[in-house]
Amino acid sequence: MASSCALPVVDLAPFFAGDGDEDGVARATEAVREACRTHGFFRAVNHGVPPELMARALELSAAFFALPDEEKAKVRPAEGSKAPLPAGYARQPAHSADKNEYVLLFDPKLGFNVYPAEPAGFREALEECYAKLAKLGLLIQEILNECMGLPPGFLSGFNSDRGFDFIPALRYFPATEEESNGLSEHEDGNCITFVIQDGVGGLEVLKDDEWVPAEPGDEGSIIVNIGDVIQVLSNNKLKSATHRVVRKKAVHRHSFAFFFTIHGDKWIEPLPEFTTKIGEPPRYKGFFYNDYQQLRMRNKTHPPTRPEDVVHITHYAI
C-alpha cells in the first residue's frame, strides 16, 4: 500500500483533451497545486510525451554510454562555444561524490549541441524528446501560473527566454560495496524539472524527513518537480524539495533530466501576490539568477568540506 508520503500522481489528460473539459482542467490544476505545496514533486501521466519515444531515447542513450571511453570522449564540448554550459559528453571528476556521466544538450535550434555518431538515431530521438519536453515545460508553467493565482500569462511573460533550458542524458554507475551515492542530496535551482528514467529506480525525494522513492512507474510517467525559483517567487508556498539519486548494485541507471530554467539576468524575489498583497513578509532577499547559479556552480567545483557551507536557496533567506 502506498504510504501517505508516496509521490502524488497527476493525470494531465484534461489539458490535451481539446474538448473544453473545464472541470477536468480545474481538478488537475488543483492536484498540481497540492503536490507542489506538499511534496514539490509529482508523477505526471498522460503528459503528451509518447512513452515509446521516451523508451527509445533511453535505449539509445544506454547504447551510447555502453561505448568504449575513447568513443564517448569524441563527443567533447566544442572549443569557443557560447553555450551557457559545455554541451557534450562529460564524466564527473573522480573526486566528486556524484557518480555519473552525461551528455548535455540544449535546444537543438541554438546550434550548441555535439552529438555522437553512434548509435544511429540518437540525435533524432533526443531532439524529438527535447521538443516534447519543452512544450510540456510551457504547459506546466501555465498550470503553475494558475495554481499561484497570478495574472494570466504572468509567468510566460516573466520567463519568456528559452535559451537556457537544457537536458543531461545521464548514466549512473553501479553501486560499490562501500558506497552508493549517485547524485548527492540537493534542490534544483531552476523553475521546473522533468525526469525520464529507466526501470532501475534510485531517485528519492525528502518528505517529512523520510526518503520517498520517485520510481518510474510502468505507465511511461514523468517525474515533475519545481525548483528554487518557483519556491522564491511563491514565498515558500510551493516547495523546491530535496532529492538525491542512490545507485543500485550491478546495474547502470539511465535518465534524462530536463531543466526548464530562466534567463540569468532575471531578478528573482517573492512576488507581491505572496507578500505585500496578502500582508506577509518576504522570506527571501532578491537576487540575480546568474549570481545564484555561480554560487551553485562553485559548490560543485570547490565542494566545501563542511556540509553546512554548501550554498542553498537559504543563502538569500530573510
Ligand SMILES: O=C(O)CCC(=O)C(=O)O
Ligand atoms: O537522474 C535523476 O533521476 C535526477 C537528476 C537530478 O536530480 C538532477 O540532475 O538535478
Ligand SMILES: [Fe+2]
Ligand atoms: Fe535534481
